[in-house]
Amino acid sequence: MLLSIKNLHASINGKEILKGIDLDVNEGEVHAIMGPNGTGKSTLASVIAGRDVFEVTAGEIIYKGKNLLKLAVEERAREGIFLGFQYPVEIPGVSITNFMRTAVNEIRKYKGLDPLGGGAFLRLMEEKKKLVELTSNLANRSVNEGFSGGEKKKNEIFQMAMLEPTLAILDETDSGLDIDALRVVANGVNKLRTKGNAFMVITHYQRLLDYIVPDFVHVLFEGRIVKSGTKELALELEEKGYDWIRKEQTTDDRYQISDI
């Protein structure tokens, strides 16, 4: 098993967001994590990536047989965890080429490989640009600076292609994308799918799942996975809306509805 999350609890500033997540992900699988806003989808992504504003109060995450929670952010990244950000940050003055070269070579160093020389690196960039249909000349621009929403997301997919992660978590990569950009993003993901890697696709809408067909769909609600199923679950959600989940859940605990 690639990733195994057990009874994960996490909070920020003393407020508990994740209230006992259980999730197993195998190589070759695509998992969609769905759910209404504010239920902990992005928190889950951040905790896996190692963002330390979140405190893990209980539970464990085992990744490639290792206790993931003991690894630093960059170690997780070097071990093949990639987070496609919902809001990619701007780094003024740093070209994407330079940014990626630093990243690729630090990961190579971690793996005991020699750094890629200038020529080899540029060839790799060209190859991956083609793969993810990145036609615009983003590479010479500063990281995310002045990018449109769509450009930012395409850039995330491009970076994913460059880093070839084992576990890629895409945090609402579809939000704010028009249908063409959405297709580019989805095609990128589909081309990168292999038997050896896995994806966690976090999304609010079923729309993305028309293009990236998941093996499993999980519904996150109030910090817990309340429903899991196959891709049909996403369609059912689309049809019935999140109120369906809300109603089901509030019959269990009617007081939590007021928190939404």
Added chain:
Amino acid sequence: MESDPNKIIGEVTQSDYKYGFVTDIETEYAPKGLSEDTVRYISGKKNEPAFMLEYRLKAFRHWLTMKEPKWAHLEIPPIDFQDIFFYAAPKKKKEYESLDQVDPELLATFNKLGISLEEQKKLSGVAVDAVIDSVSVKTTFSDTLSKYGILFCSMSEAVQHHPELVKQYLGSVVPYTDNYYAALNSAVFSDGSFCYIPKGVRCPVELSTYFRINAANTGQFERTLIVADEGAYVSYMEGCTAPQRDENQLHAAVVEIVAMKDASVKYSTVQNWYPGDKNGKGGIYNFVTKRGICKGNNSKISWTQVETGSAVTWKYPSCILLGDNSVGEFYSVAVTNNHQQADTGTKMMHLGKNTKSTIISKGISAGKSNNSYRGLVRISKNATNSRNYSQCDSLLLGSGCGAHTWPYIQVENKSSIVEHEATTSKISEDQLFYCQQRGMNAESAIGLIVNGYAKEVLKQLPMEFAVEAQKLLSISLEGSVG
């Protein structure tokens, strides 16, 4: 899980000075202390003509009447001028014809710094006038340059061989009455570089000088004079590192640039004097007066500096824009870490019509340091249709440091436009996390972000320097950002 930015910043900026080593070279000193006798001793050692001794003595007498400036945002313990050696020269054989004759220890020093003369000669096409302590040890490429009629030599040699030019221009931009440290320099300056580009000549190589304080407890008083005659162009680079010391060392340099009609001078500096240790002990006091005059119409002077060293930096490379349509530029990155203090900036004095100036200043503070920008833009009554654009940014790493900006703007006519922008920012946790999520450790992430922040300035540097400067920025912040 070490991504707390403060902690990261702490670790990266608290590393020790990489270039702290002492070279064992035989040195000849002037007696300690400062008096007319010291001035005469220095002038005598250099076998200077009478006008030079005269100039030094006038400067010395004037210096006696002056007081140290106190207006800068700096805390400096009192300097005992009687406890300083004002002259130190490596003892040497008379002349060197090839590098083989140069003291191997000295060559080793340059090698440690990664700036070996041999490599420089072979690879970079850079003519180097290497100043170690006070006397030029070796001048290269002067033959090539002389083909173009370019004079590039040590100031001592210039005084001997081109006294008429020295007499004409020395002190013409920075008179000895200018300020306390300029007066001191004028009295006791040890050596430095002299450069004259004749009419219409475009200097084919980057000229560079590496300065290095080496002998213990020796004041270092560089004097540089660059004259670009009508239509001439030169790019001059100056860079320095200094060995680790416990006692503070005084450095008071003067650089003068004269650009005649249609001439253009680009002056680039990477300054990495010993900044003192983590606790603020030791380090160089760097009081520098740098000024250029755009004397003729359509002339241009551009200053680029990357300041990472010194315990105290007091430095305002300036332009007097006298000729019509002349252009002044100032690009600066100043990094302070641990207990370093920097008060630096520029003065743009617009006197001619349609004159233009650009100021881009990027301050980076870490540790417990203080980093100040101080700048004056003065547009005089006659400088009609003049323009200035200033951008002063400060980047804070951690919460123990300070960034300050003091822009002074005086505009005396109505047709001119002055723009000033200033920002203060911190490296955000989001940026750090983003980089770390891509596999970078905190140190490389900060190096990358800081270099990006300073890019506008770094891209002004000549290629050889830009690479060095980028490394230096990261090294300077090692242990602060951690």
